[in-house]
Amino acid sequence: MTRMKGPGIVLAQFAGDGAPFNDLASIARWAACREHPRGQINDDPPHFARQMFDYLDFIDIYHARICAFHVKDAEFNATGRQGVYSGVQPWLKRAGRFRSFGDRQVDFAAVFSKLAEYGYDSWAGPEWECALKDAEQGASEGAPFITHHIIAVTDKAFDDCAAGVTDDAAKRRLWGITS
Known part of the structure; x- marks a missing residue:
């Protein structure tokens, strides 16, 4: 049985002056980083949502290459003045902008x-890039959000119980049929 790992963390977003987060070598030692195989994909659905791509179809097409998954949300609110290419606006005024998980x-x-x-059995890592919500609030909501959404995949079908009883008399007893 496979199961997604998580929640992970995007360390670069929390880098600071104190060890071990104050330089790349220390962060790498702390996280025990290793080089991922080439040609892999970090799935980041909100980037697709902001560009009007079908992020679910992308998973269907490229699932074998997905090795990481960023969890954040996005919204796309086109107006008569801006659409996908509204990048010159401040984040609060863009048609497409990132939001906190589930918002x-x-x-x-x-x-x-x-x-x-x-x-998929790799990491689901929260990536906080919300245009509105405070980083600390977003971070505190991220881990429970991911934990709530991770699916423990079953190793049996819901109707496996029907395959076990083939004796007609045993079936009648099981269902309470006496005649």
Whole structure:
């Protein structure tokens, strides 16, 4: 049985002046980083949502190459003045902007289900890039959000119980049929 790992953490977003987060070598030792195989994908659904891509279809197509998964949300609110390419606006005024986990338009139940369906067993890491919510609030909500969405994949079918009884008399007894 495979199961997604998580929640992970994007260390660069929390780098600071104190050890071990004050230089890359210390962070790498702390996290025991190793080089991932080439040609792998970090799945980041909100980037697709902001560009009007189908992030669920992307998982169907490229699931074998997905080795990491960033969890954050996004929204796309086009206006008569801006659409996908509204990058010159401040983040609060962009049509497409990142949001905190579960606050907007990414269907996380579907994303986690797709990844579970394909046996994804690597990390789901919160990536806080919200245009509105405070980082500390977002971080405190991230781990429980991911934990809630991780699916423990079953190793049996829901109807396996029906396959075990083949004796007609045993079936009648089981169902309480006396004649």
